Structure formats: C-alpha cells, structure tokens
Amino acid sequence: MNIEETPTSQKIEKSTASNDKSVPTLASDLKALFKLVVLIANALPVLTGFWLALYFTDAFFADYWGIFLLTIIGSTMVMAGALILNNWYDADIDAVMARTKNRPTVTGTIPLNLVLKLGIVLSILGFILLFFTTIEATLYAFVGWFTYVVLYTMWSKRRYTLNTVIGSLSGAVTPLIGWAAIEPAYHIVPIVLFLLLFIWQMPHTFAIAMKKYEEYKAAEVAMLPVVYGFEMTKRQIVVYIACLLPLPFFLAQLGTTFIVIATVLNICWLAAGIGGFFTKKDLKWAQVMFLCSVNYVTILFLMMIIVTLPV
Structure with a gap:
C-alpha cells in the first residue's frame, strides 16, 4: 500500500x-x-x-x-x-x-x-x-x-x-x-490477563478507527473500516467482545464478586455492540463503544486489585 x-x-x-x-x-x-x-x-x-x-x-x-x-x-x-x-x-x-x-x-x-x-x-x-x-x-x-x-x-x-x-x-x-x-508467569491468572487485554484491544481499536475514519482514510492507513467498511468492522467488534465472555470464569480465584461484575460488564458491552447492527448513526455508536471499552478495562483491572486487598 x-x-x-x-x-x-x-x-x-x-x-x-x-x-x-x-x-x-x-x-x-x-x-x-x-x-x-x-x-x-x-x-x-x-x-x-x-x-x-x-x-x-x-x-x-x-x-x-x-x-x-x-x-x-x-x-x-x-x-x-x-x-x-x-x-x-x-x-x-x-x-x-x-x-x-x-x-x-x-x-x-x-x-x-x-x-x-x-x-x-x-x-x-x-x-x-x-x-x-x-x-x-x-x-x-x-x-x-x-x-x-x-x-x-x-x-x-x-x-x-x-x-x-x-x-x-x-x-x-x-x-x-x-x-x-x-x-x-506460568500461571492461569497472568495468562488470562494477557488474553483479556489482547482480545479487548481489538474492539477498542476498531471503535477508534471508525471514529477517525476520514483521518485514517486521508493518511492511507490500512485500518479495518477504511479497507473493509463499517459493517465488517461492526461484526468484528461484536465477535471479539463475545470472546471475552468466558474469561472471568478462569479467574475464579478472585472471587464471586469479581466474576459477577466482570460478567455484567461483558454482557452490557456486548449488548451495546449488537445495537450497532440496528443504527445508522455509526460514528455516534463508535463513540459509545470507545467509552465502553475504556471504562471496561479500567474497572476490570482496578477491581482485580480491590478484591484482593487485605481485609
């Protein structure tokens, strides 16, 4: 290119x-x-x-x-x-x-x-x-x-x-x-954290690429929405968010509270992602997805520390 x-x-x-x-x-x-x-x-x-x-x-x-x-x-x-x-x-x-x-x-x-x-x-x-x-x-x-x-x-x-x-x-x-x-780091916890961040970055970055579509297009950067369009990007976002759903259950050692909060966050983010299939306001939806992704990862990693603090 x-x-x-x-x-x-x-x-x-x-x-x-x-x-x-x-x-x-x-x-x-x-x-x-x-x-x-x-x-x-x-x-x-x-x-x-x-x-x-x-x-x-x-x-x-x-x-x-x-x-x-x-x-x-x-x-x-x-x-x-x-x-x-x-x-x-x-x-x-x-x-x-x-x-x-x-x-x-x-x-x-x-x-x-x-x-x-x-x-x-x-x-x-x-x-x-x-x-x-x-x-x-x-x-x-x-x-x-x-x-x-x-x-x-x-x-x-x-x-x-x-x-x-x-x-x-x-x-x-x-x-x-x-x-x-x-x-x-040959332990289930850091391995799951690696997978969580790896998968999370995909919908996070795709949302940014949609928000800044015109800029990436002008610069000729090969971002997914620039090359394959918004519909393909929306599908990819939902698929990757869905892949996050089982990960909290591999962190059972962090307790029920963490699993419940993480699962609720996953479901809410997934629901917001699916909503993208029913809207034509793609840029507004991309902004919502971006905010969801930022809050998701911040809350999740802070919760991991909070639930393991000594009582």
Missing part, C-alpha cells in the same frame, strides 16, 4: 495555521510526544500483574518495594520509548490527521533527530532497570517493544488490516511484565 507523503512545507504551513489559535507549550508538547494518556493506561496492567503475583504467592509488598519501583519505572520507560519512536516514525502521516497534526514531531518544535535519540535512550534505560528484576520480565517488555515499534509501527500499520492484531500483542504483555517481576 503506497502512502502519499505530504511535502514538508505543507506540513509546516498546516501546523502553523493550527497553532495560531493555540500556541503549544513545552508541557503540551511533551504530553503529546509521550502519549501520556496511553502511557498511564498501559502502566495499570503492569501494576495489577505485580499486585496479583504478590497476592497469589502470599508475599508482602514491603519485601518487594524495591522491585516494584524498578518494575514500574523500567516498564514505563520502555513503553515511553516505544511510543516516542512511534511518533518519530509516523511524523509524515500524523501531519495529515487532525488529531495528530499538532504533535511536536509534526510542528517541528522538537527536532526529529532529538525525538529518535530520546526514544532509543529511554528504551535502553528501561530495559536496564527491568534487568534488575528478572530476565523473564525484561523479555516480555522486549517482546512488547519490538512488536509495537518494528512489527506494528514500521511494518504492518500502513500495509495490512492485521496491524490491529499485531499491535494488540504489545499491550497484552503488560501484566506479564508485572507478574514476572515476582515469579514466572
């Missing part, structure tokens, strides 16, 4: 015009460069995986606070590095999309060569910190980094609709990093 690049002069003109109304600050530039919301969202599963590993091994947090800091800071740095490298590589198509055209990599407020160096340095430092936890945790972090930076960003994003499947792998390893910092 050939991507038609916007000339640099046009990028600068568009960026300057958009910034006339809102002059970017260093804080806003860094927030966009680090994709702060995405970064924080990915840190939660790491925390949950770490906490659950302590819970199921009857360990005390006080004995592992040093490992905890290394795990959280190290994994966050690796993820930040990957997100920055994604911004560096995608500067050309970001200039075409309304939601990304004010990123510092597009406006030029932060030079691309500096962005590249920052992404590499943060990634390396993150791996070094994680290496002081366990090799297994470091390996999972590398799998996530390599998948996101190389297989997703550089290889599949612009070419294949399977980019979403490939990209989902990088986000799904996050609880494995947290768990493996305590003990090997």
